[in-house]
Amino acid sequence: MRFNEYGLLEPGDYPMTFSQLKESILVKGEEDSLLPWDSFWRSRLVENLEVCVKQLWTCGVEEIYIDGSFCTDKYQPNDIDGYFIPPDPKAVFDGRLIEELNRLDPYKCWGWNRHRLDEYGNLQLEMWHRYRVELFPHCMGVYSGVENDQGQNMKFDEFFRRERDFDMVKGIVKLMKG
Incomplete structure (x- = not known):
């Protein structure tokens, strides 16, 4: 796995366990790169991601993909973005999946309504x-x-595989149990 000249992963899915992700260029950076890299922050993001993904796995979700600026050569990504394929889509719409996930999460943070602002007003x-x-x-x-x-x-499967300007396809990571 390497970044292309645009700082993106080449198109395709990159299956990785958390052990592999923690040792990958997405956390550690490319060995021969002269670019600054915040491995500490990226490691913290992966630790947080692992908490959320384990909750999804407990609820029977098997397919989980991540992308966003984390999967680029950006020095310090703001976050990790991704999507998952629920085994029972009805559970998304009737709220059962959110209830089940929030029973697992001590902060009850699962849900897809944006109602709090970040430091930039988003x-x-x-x-x-x-x-x-x-x-x-x-x-x-x-x-x-x-x-x-x-x-x-x-x-989401189309959105996360497109570069922000939507003029090129890019690679994403598929998280695997392991």
Whole structure:
């Protein structure tokens, strides 16, 4: 795994366990890079991500993908973004999944309504305020709120595989148990 000339992972899915992620260029940086790198902050983000992902695994979620600035050569990413595929999409809509996740989380931060501002005035999820992680359900009827170049609201699997300007496809990490 390496970053391309744009600071992105080459297109594709990169399956990784947490042990592999902690040892990867996403946390440690590239050995031959002259770019500054905040491994300490990136390690903390991964520790927080692991808490959230273990809660998802406990609820039967198997497919979890991460991306955002964490999966780029940015010195200090703001957070880790991602999505997961719920085994029972109905549980997303009727609130059962959030209830189950919040029973596991001591901070009760699961939910997908943004109602608290960050230091820059942006609305963020409770999960972001506690863990600096945002994980969204990817299922029928749930969209990112961002339009693609055809003017269609993108689903999370499309949104997270596109560079911010949507003119190139990029790689993402698929988290694996291990």
